Amino acid sequence: xxxxxxxxxxxxxxxxxxxxxxEILELTGYQVYTxxxxxxxxxxxxxxxxxxxxxxIMMPExxxxxxxxxxxxHPEAATIPFIFLTAKAERADMRKAMEMGADDYLTKPxxxxxxxxxxxxxxxxxxxxxxDNNVRKNLxxxxxxxxxxxxxxxxxxxxxxYRKKQFIYQERDMPLYVYYVKKGKVRNFLYxxxxxxxxxxxxxxxxxxxYEALLLQQQYNDNAETLEEVELALIDKEQFFELLYRKPxxxxxxxxxxxxxxxxxxxxxxxxxxxxxxxxxxxxxxxVAEKTISNASADxxxxxxxxxxxxxxxxxxxxxxxxxxxxxxxxxxxAKEGNAIRILSIHRLxxxxx
Numbered sequence: 001x002x003x004x005x006x007x008x009x010x011x012x013x014x015x016x017x018x019x020x021x022x023e024i025l026e027l028t029g030y031q032v033y034t035x036x037x038x039x040x041x042x043x044x045x046x047x048x049x050x051x052x053x054x055x056x057i058m059m060p061e062x063x064x065x066x067x068x069x070x071x072x073x074h075p076e077a078a079t080i081p082f083i084f085l086t087a088k089a090e091r092a093d094m095r096k097a098m099e100m101g102a103d104d105y106l107t108k109p110x111x112x113x114x115x116x117x118x119x120x121x122x123x124x125x126x127x128x129x130x131x132d133n134n135v136r137k138n139l140x141x142x143x144x145x146x147x148x149x150x151x152x153x154x155x156x157x158x159x160x161x162y163r164k165k166q167f168i169y170q171e172r173d174m175p176l177y178v179y180y181v182k183k184g185k186v187r188n189f190l191y192x193x194x195x196x197x198x199x200x201x202x203x204x205x206x207x208x209x210x211y212e213a214l215l216l217q218q219q220y221n222d223n224a225e226t227l228e229e230v231e232l233a234l235i236d237k238e239q240f241f242e243l244l245y246r247k248p249x250x251x252x253x254x255x256x257x258x259x260x261x262x263x264x265x266x267x268x269x270x271x272x273x274x275x276x277x278x279x280x281x282x283x284x285x286x287x288v289a290e291k292t293i294s295n296a297s298a299d300x301x302x303x304x305x306x307x308x309x310x311x312x313x314x315x316x317x318x319x320x321x322x323x324x325x326x327x328x329x330x331x332x333x334x335a336k337e338g339n340a341i342r343i344l345s346i347h348r349l350x351x352x353x354x
Contacts, residue, residue: 005029005030005031006029006030006031006051006052006123007030007031007032007033007048007049007050007051007052008025008030008031008032008033008050008051008052008053008054008119009032009033009034009035009041009044009045009048009050009052009053009054010022010025010032010033010034010035010054010055011034011035011037011038011040011041011044011053011054011055011056011059011064011067012034012035012036012054012055012056012059012085013036013037013056013059013060014056015036017056017085017108018034018036019034021054021085021115022034024112024115024116025115025119028116030119033048033050037059037060037061037062038055038059038061038062038063038064038066038067039061039062041053041055041062041067042062042067042070042071045067045071045077045080046071046074046076046077049076049077049080050080051080051081051123051126052080052081052082052083052119052122052123053071053080053081053082053083054083054085054106054119055067055068055082055083055084055085056084056085056086057084057085057086058086058087064084064085064086065100068082068100068101068102069100072100072101079126081103081104081122081123081125081126082101082102082103083102083103083104083105083106083118083119083122084102084104084105084106085106085108085110086105086106086107086108087107087108103122103125104118104121104122106118145249146249146250146253149243149247149250150250153235153239153240153243154180154182154233154235156235156239157180157233157234157235157236157239158233158234158236159182159231159232159233159234160231160232160234161229161230161231161232162184162226162229162230162231162232163226163229164226164227164228164229165225165226165227166225166226166230167223167224167225168186168210168224168225168226168232169210169220169223169224170220170223170224171190171191171219171220171221171222171223172219172220173219173220174219174220175210175213175214175219175220175237176236176237177210177234177235177236177237178208178209178210178211178214178235178237178240179203179208179209179210179224179232179233179234179235180206180207180208180232180233180235181203181204181205181206181207181208181209181230181231181232182205182231182232182233183205183229183230183231184204184205184226184227184228184229184230184231185202185203185204185226185227185228185230186202186203186209186224186225186226186227186230186232187199187201187202187203187224187225187227187309187312187313188200188201188202188203188209188222188223188224189222189223189225189312190222190223191223196312197312198312198315199309199312199313200222200265200268201261201264201265202227202287202288202291202313203291204291204292207291208254208257209224210224211240211254211257211258212258212261214237214240215254215255215258227305227306227309228304271283272315277314277316277320277324278324278327278352279352279353280314280315280316281310281314281316281320281321281324281325281328282328282349282350282352283314284310284313284314285303285310285328285334285341285343285349286343286346286349286350287313288303288305288310288313289301289303289343289346290346298346299345299346299347300342300343300344300345300346301342301343301346302337302340302341302342302343303340303341303342303343304339304340304341305341307321307322307325325341328349332344333345333348333349333352
């Protein structure tokens with residue numbers, strides 16, 4: 001029985017280093033492919049699907065970070081162990097490499113033992129994860145598989161009921177749980193220096209929150225409070241991280257949610273800086289509506305939110321909210337139904353001019 005020869009791809013623009021590294025690896029028994037720059041390296045990686053990639057960082061046109069990013073977009077190449085080679089030993093480069101998903105980092109000049117140990121270590125770790133198909137299966141789960149795993153995570157969690165206007169956590173608390181809303185609404189908010197509040201997000205049934213600080217391993221930088229009586233599943237952080245380590249596809253999902261949250265807050269800050277009060281109030285109503293309706297194509301919906309909470313979400317005063325809601329009612333954009341607001345046209349609200 002023959003052992004499959006291990007394929008290595010070297011992407012390096014320095015001829016001496018590229019050929020010297022190739023010679024060492026071939027003498028050790030590896031099959032070696034080489035590329036003199038990043039674009040060719042990406043093409044060769046997708047063509048040969050090597051067992052491991054060694055890649056220089058500082059290269060013209062497409063650098064090593066660009067190579068790693070482009071390969072991460074291809075499922076068949078995204079799981080290949082990736083080792084950066086660089087003459088720079090700054091912490092910033094090392095940190096960026098690891099944050100992007102690199103498996104290891106070798107600083108030039110490196111000796112034969114360092115090189116071979118790094119390769120063997122990464123190959124062993126990949127083998128421990130299972131076959132290539134199992135790795136890809138864990139990384140690229142179907143929507144149904146993700147939903148099932150998250151449902152199991154929630155079902156195994158402790159359930160707790162909170163009263164209206166009760167804190168779930170406060171700024172500077174250390175995170176212990178990921179929260180899942182089973183019933184009710186929760187808001188995140190910050191305090192102005194003068195004590196006023198600014199709502200930054202609203203969470204409704206079937207949504208997760210509180211994972212940002214846990215993923216970043218830092219204290220909460222905001223507050224979470226119930227808008228009504230709420231039923232939450234408290235997912236223990238050890239169980240949460242165990243699932244993420246076992247199923248990287250779930251980790252990718254939470255990272256995407258985290259990225260969306262950050263982009264949303266950036267958009268909110270821009271809106272506070274440049275949008276009129278009228279536009280901000282309209283956007284606040286739309287934000288609540290989008291989290292309330294189940295049919296994405298619906299243009300009309302009923303929302304329940306107090307003037308205080310709407311003012312906090314729009315970053316304005318209660319008196320302004322009352323004036324804006326009266327204007328929207330006159331314009332047949334909304335209607336009052338008891339303590340609730342019926343939005344008559346989300347589309348028209350969204351197209352309100354400054």
